[in-house]
Amino acid sequence: MVKDKQYLYIPGPAPVPPAVVTAMTKPVIGHRSSDFSHLYRGVVAKLQAVYQTENDLFVLSNSGTGAMEMALANTVNPGDKVLSLITGFFAERFARIAAACGAEVERLEFPWDGPIDLARVEEKLREEDYRAVLVTHNETSTGVVNDIAGLGKLVAKTDALLMVDAVSSLGGVDIKTDEYQLDMVVTSSQKALMLPPGLAAISVSPKAWGRVEKCKEPRVYFSLADYRKTMVKGHTPWTPAVTLLYGLDAALDMILAEGLPRVFARHERLGRAVRAGMRGVGLELVAPDECASPTVTAVWAPPGVDPDQLRKIMREELGVVMAGGKGSLAGRIFRFGHMGYVGEFDVITGLAAVEMGLVKLGYPVQLGAGVAAAQRVLLADKEQGRMQQ
């Protein structure tokens, strides 16, 4: 392989478009200037458009984990009851953060190869009053996407805040923050938003603000009150990662120019092609079709194949990088990320690499079968698209 020509298929960080890289080379400006206010206000407005919200929204200079901590630290007091919907590795992290903020966390466990069950959530909400319900929209560790529209309807009837980890979905999957009644939605920069890591974001509903005002211990860096106060001037309370904000501005321009419906349709279609392709290779998928993520696909390793060995061969001999399993799925699956700056031939390349990696490992594969299955999906959709025009 060409040295250093690497293809990144992990579910974040995802590839960064050249226009975004270029934007980040602009000279740094002071973050107490009017030029900065102009930049920051523009980024916030564009990101609100992608969030489909009129709620307050802040861009944060930390990772998505920090944004999750911000949501909890500003709304939950020690001893408050929080319902945590456990669907995978990142849902576990959300629950851990709630506990670290002093919440009394009730865990509602679901199988890692399926979505949340709304009936069970409804039952819990009937039994007990919670301060917050925590959900992972798109569980990056399993490739399962959860029904947050349905969940929103249930939680809105209660006093609980609905907190959504949309780190690996926002910008790739349709999230109607206001219509779904999502109180706090957090995401980060290095996934479908097409940026390097380093930024996160959070939206805050009026219902959530009501809770922020009663919260005792947000500490400092993650204090939403400080973010709200400085937003009046279009500033951030602490020094922001300015060059990443240049990049986010450029990335949001690209997303809005493509148009949200087209962006979401592209992700859905490429996700379907990846799934068809994996099945064409003869592999089984972790998530059933009805809750399959448009941004990441988790694949069971076939019998006798160590997925980490497969990933090592793909990485070292083909320059193709995929992710392994996390938590209880470590050593059992591999994961193919298809979020953000991804097109048809990225899917083809990834599938071809999986086929070649398996052959290198001595596993019987009909070369080209997975690629062909994906091509058929992509061509069928094109035909359909042409007919609809």
Added chain:
Amino acid sequence: MVKDKQYLYIPGPAPVPPAVVTAMTKPVIGHRSSDFSHLYRGVVAKLQAVYQTENDLFVLSNSGTGAMEMALANTVNPGDKVLSLITGFFAERFARIAAACGAEVERLEFPWDGPIDLARVEEKLREEDYRAVLVTHNETSTGVVNDIAGLGKLVAKTDALLMVDAVSSLGGVDIKTDEYQLDMVVTSSQKALMLPPGLAAISVSPKAWGRVEKCKEPRVYFSLADYRKTMVKGHTPWTPAVTLLYGLDAALDMILAEGLPRVFARHERLGRAVRAGMRGVGLELVAPDECASPTVTAVWAPPGVDPDQLRKIMREELGVVMAGGKGSLAGRIFRFGHMGYVGEFDVITGLAAVEMGLVKLGYPVQLGAGVAAAQRVLLADKEQGRMQQ
């Protein structure tokens, strides 16, 4: 002026060298890869060299304020007594963070136009047991640098941890972390380290680790225990700002290639030239010479001149951006940053702009007098340097 040709003289963010900008355009890699471990371990080792420490050190994806919170949140339990040396705006922030972490903060106030008084600190340490002493090494709001070597000797004799905010000095001013017995030193990327904002760092002495193990509430994002655990693999606990780390690696290479003694001497010499230049213009300085910062100079506005008006004219008509006063010094001073990627002609340009701005405001100035005073310092030092060779 050439549109968009802007000269940044605020005390952070400071100018970024082209080699650093270029390094940050490299493709993003996964942060659980061995390539990342190699990058991160290298950055940490180089930064330890600049810190002059063998203590553990972590690079953080947040601002310096977050690093200050990290120092306190991991070592101070609610009710612990903390001694805060108040010397300016950023010392106030450090004290606020300590209070937000539940500490009982005792404020020891010093005039904003001078350094800490070690005798008064010694007296306090004799009277009372503190968990931590907080000091701002280089008070960015006043241009005063404090004697942390002397302070280190005093605090080392007690059970208190010495926490140093070195945000605007580290990399520009000699800080011998181990020799001075500094327990936790925090800094951030956008000052003398020549990077855009978005990264911070913290060093942790064995004495500080002893306290971390007894601390109840670090929460999650700033948990030092998590940083220590993942460092075994050369990883960070949460997604790091990878492209900024590429930049930091390149910036540290530049600093170490120039050599720490030369880097510190350059800052000291340019600081002296700025001060001589300001006096040549007829202006008075906030900090006396004996505690004057090598990285930022605060200047009193002359009678009848609004410093913010002067800054506005320099910014809008000359493209030269300086900073205003903060806290009690707002509307009374302006500040000239000279940290990181700064050379002789940056000083000349900044001084010429101050002269021209004052003339534009109708204030009587002998054009060129400040520039000449700086030139004399720079030439005299060159002569001396030549004779010493």
